[in-house]
Amino acid sequence: MPRKLILCRCEDVTAADVVHAVASGFAELEEVKRYTGFGTGPCQGKECLRAVALAIAAASGQAPESLLPFTTRPPLVPTELKWLADDGRGPASSRADVPGDDPGG
Amino acid sequence: MAALPLPPSADVVIIGGGVMGLAIAYNLARLGLTRVAVVEATYLASGASGRNGGGLRQQWSTEMNVRLMQESIAICAAFAQEMGINVWMRQGGYLFLMRTEATRAEVERNITLQNRCGVPTRLISPEDARAIVPELDVDRFTAASYNPTDAVVFPWPFLWGYAGAATKLGATIHTDAAVTAIDRHGSDFVVTTARGTITAGRVVNAAGAWSPRVARLVGLELPNWPARHEILSTEPLKPFLNPMVSVLESGLYFSQSLRGELVGGITLHEPRTDDIKLGSRLAFLRAMATAMTELMPRLGDVKVVRQWAGPYDLTSDGSPIVGEAPGLPGFFLCCGFMGHGFMMAPVVAKYYALHLLGRQTHPFFEKWRLARFATGATERESMIIG
Known part of the structure; x- marks a missing residue:
């Protein structure tokens, strides 16, 4: 393995970091996310989730298809606060009472 | 965490793999009580401990909280060096x-x-x-x-620090071990989890928002x-x-x-x-x-x-619920922390372990006992944010 193979570019998480997380007993994607911080940067895992999942599977001996993805968080893409804030004119105010619960926890 | 088989028995079973449960396990083990098992329904940091803003403050309206948080911040400031993990404290x-x-x-x-x-x-x-x-x-x-x-930290590393140190000292941590039943056998509790059964003389309910559900397994209705x-x-x-x-x-x-x-x-x-x-x-x-x-x-x-x-x-008065549940010897509560459990955990867990070992108690065990809701002896904490 190259000495510094980066899997999560936003948070600088390397393949070695993932191997270390698995060796420390963390072998679920939700755990490895919290242990290494991978997937918490601007791309929110869109670039790295698959690569990290494969690295966890390889390091832990789990089948890749048995790993559950972590909960996807809104917004879909990084969004400026000014587009979300209620300026009294924009469409946001009329959407304020939309229940809008996503099912994720 | 890796699927570790549950030991058949322990001195203390802690329900909840959040910062409170892990910190109590660490403090017990540090004081020499190593037959301690933490059982967590899903994964570590899955509840409020992994979802909070990481604030540490001493601006409160009750003296108890001011003084506890002065000590908690001192513990946090030494945490990185003592536990060998960066908690990004500022x-x-x-x-x-x-x-x-x-x-x-x-x-x-x-x-x-x-x-x-x-x-x-x-x-x-x-x-x-x-x-x-x-x-x-x-x-x-x-x-x-x-x-x-006052200060802020990055919450997650606190859990890895406490979990790693507790494990190193001999405590065991079991994830994906949701508790489904708690039965009384003589003076012991038999705790049934998704990963098997464990018997212990003392159980600590540190399940946070899930603590009322855990308490119902022993027929106890909590007010949080x-x-x-x-x-x-x-x-x-x-x-x-x-x-x-x-x-x-x-x-x-x-x-x-x-x-x-x-x-x-x-x-x-x-x-x-x-x-x-x-x-x-x-x-x-x-x-x-x-x-x-x-x-x-x-x-x-x-x-x-x-x-x-x-x-x-x-809780209705803004203070937590701690100590042994009335009528249930051996069943301890550590819940109702109002969204401030993370910052309180380092100091509360320290005194909780001393209390469980019978070495020292702390005034919060009197002030924050469950019975206060029945007697009306409550003191309102008004600095509840969020």
Whole structure:
């Protein structure tokens, strides 16, 4: 393995970091996310989730298809606060009472 | 954590793999009681411990909380070195902003108490607040309460620190081990989990928002209830914001972590329910974006990268529930921490372990006992944010 193979570019998480997380007993994607911080940067895992999942599977001996993805968080893409804030004119105010619960926890 | 088989018995079983349960396990093991097992329904940090804003403050309205948080911050400041893990602690202070005379009168009383305890909080003008945070719109508040020794941390590494140290000392931690039954056998409890059964003389319910459900397994009705609290994180920015900024009337709060992102939330009232709801809502994003950009107009161009929710664990008087449950010898409670359990855990767990070992107790075991709700001997903590 190259000495510094980066899997999560936003948070600088390397393949070695993932191997270390698995060796420390963390072998679920939700755990490895919290242990290494991978997937918490601007791309929110869109670039790295698959690569990290494969690295966890390889390091832990789990089948890749048995790993559950972590909960996807809104917004879909990084969004400026000014587009979300209620300026009294924009469409946001009329959407304020939309229940809008996503099912994720 | 790896699927570790449950030992058949332990001296203490702790239910809940959050910061409170892990810190109690660590402190017990450190004091020599190593037959301790932590059982967690899903994965470590899955509840409020992995979902909070990482604030550590000493600005409270009750002396108990002021003094506990003075000690907790001291423990946190030494944590990285003692536990060998970076917790990204930054002591940039807390700046509470207020708009009304009523809030100001209450804050002035709190500051007198805090100063008497040795916390250097002071009431300052909007102009003085702007000297600390130049981006503030000073027309949005009339006074501010500033304590430079409050702090923020990155919550997750605390759990890895406590879990790793507890395990090294001999305690065991079991994830995906949801508790489905607790039965009394003589003076012992038989705790049935998704990973098997474990017998122990003492059980600690440190399940946070899930603690009323755990208590029902032994026929105990607890008065605390869960409440969703939402939070967001922005893209990382260059360091510009030193203190945690909070508006007392709206419950808005946000700080800049050492990672550079702004992290914060705001109060959104919902009808009380026993359901633990962790969905994210557009209404929160809108309320938060509105409040942040009103207070700090320059934040309009800052991008939100994620929002999520965590469960507050609320009580009617704003104080936690600790100690042995009346009529249930050996069944201990450590819950109802009002969204402030993370910052309280380092100090509460230290005294909780001493209490379980019978070596030393702490006044909070008297003040925060479950029986207070029946006798009405409650003291309201008003500095509940979010």
